[in-house]
């Protein structure tokens with residue numbers, strides 16, 4: 001839960017010397033989105049691990065570059081809300097970062113979400129946004145009025161400053177996919193030298209699509225396609241297909257998430273050392289399930305009393321092509337299924353498709369996009385739906401694959417893949433200092 005405590009940042013990777021990006025821009029901004037609670041992360045963890053379970057609830061504030069407002073809102077000017085309006089003159093600690101632009105230029109906005117929980121929607125009033133990059137890979141450009149961004153994702157969007165330069169414009173960020181209880185985050189696009197940044201925009205902030213308008217989110221998500229040849233299309237066949245059903249369960253009365261009935265608990269000994277050195281007692285050695293029972297009804301409340309804790313690893317043969325089908329289902333409450341943004345370490349994957357209800361191995365594979373699927377490291381699975389991913393297991397190591405919502409990972413929503421570990425050379429001592437390998441390391445040191 002380090003991210004919930006504020007441990008995050010963004011990293012911008014420049015194109016290699018001599019290479020050019022497939023679009024032009026005159027200036028750029030970097031916006032890191034996050035969510036913030038008043039309760040400390042330790043209290044949150046305690047609540048999640050308690051019986052009865054205490055959920056963290058919705059965030060108190062949405063942050064842009066670590067800045068947000070509480071109990072006051074830039075938007076109050078336009079509403080009957082009792083909250084007072086923040087007066088930002090530019091040097092208050094909580095003042096948002098104002099995006100200062102010049103007329104008739106193209107700007108690149110690098111947007112990243114490191115939220116603990118919130119799925120977000122971003123808009124710039126009166127300005128279209130053209131998406132050109134996702135998770136470090138180029139996209140077939142497409143224009144939108146608003147864009148969704150899930151925890152763990154990053155995008156580049158271009159916008160042109162072609163509006164009346166004597167006005168200011170809202171940049172707004174709102175919650176998607178969960179019933180919001182957090183005021184939208186706001187900042188201002190200011191055509192500087194022309195108008196003062198403290199002049200309120202002429203109209204209210206844009207209204208976000210309804211939080212549960214999943215049709216809108218799916219339409220947006222399905223527009224995200226790779227720019228042809230960036231990178232190459234995926235292999236046309238797979239060696240192994242692993243279907244991962246997520247369910248919310250009780251284990252001994254504790255509320256958990258499980259994948260194919262196993263709720264992940266990380267072992268005390270880091271996997272890398274225990275796999276490399278063949279330690280038998282460091283984690284569960286039986287192969288975790290590749291599928292779930294065919295009669296499981298994903299539209300009904302979870303009925304799986306046999307869920308257990310586990311730490312087993314999906315061992316992948318080196319250089320093979322692996323398909324992952326993320327299968328969403330009804331959670332513990334009736335008629336409820338949540339958004340989960342899944343994030344893979346160590347690889348990018350092709351997002352081959354999305355679908356409704358239960359994935360059918362026979363039929364749904366035929367609809368996969370093998371021509372220009374986006375190549376990413378985070379992909380969302382929509383409520384009651386499935387998402388199909390493909391990657392090549394060509395990076396020696398042990399890799400987490402998990403829901404990027406911090407409390408969900410804490411509650412067990414993840415799996416572990418390993419490939420080619422024996423190909424690794426010396427593992428740095430620093431990685432071996434815990435658990436059973438820690439004892440080995442100490443013994444070596446004393447030799």
Ligand SMILES: O=C1O[C@H]([C@@H](O)CO)C(O)=C1O
Nearest residue numbers: 055248331332338407408411
């Ligand atoms: O994991 C979660 O738990 C709560 C709720 O399902 C039970 O209180 C919630 O909204 C989650 O996302």
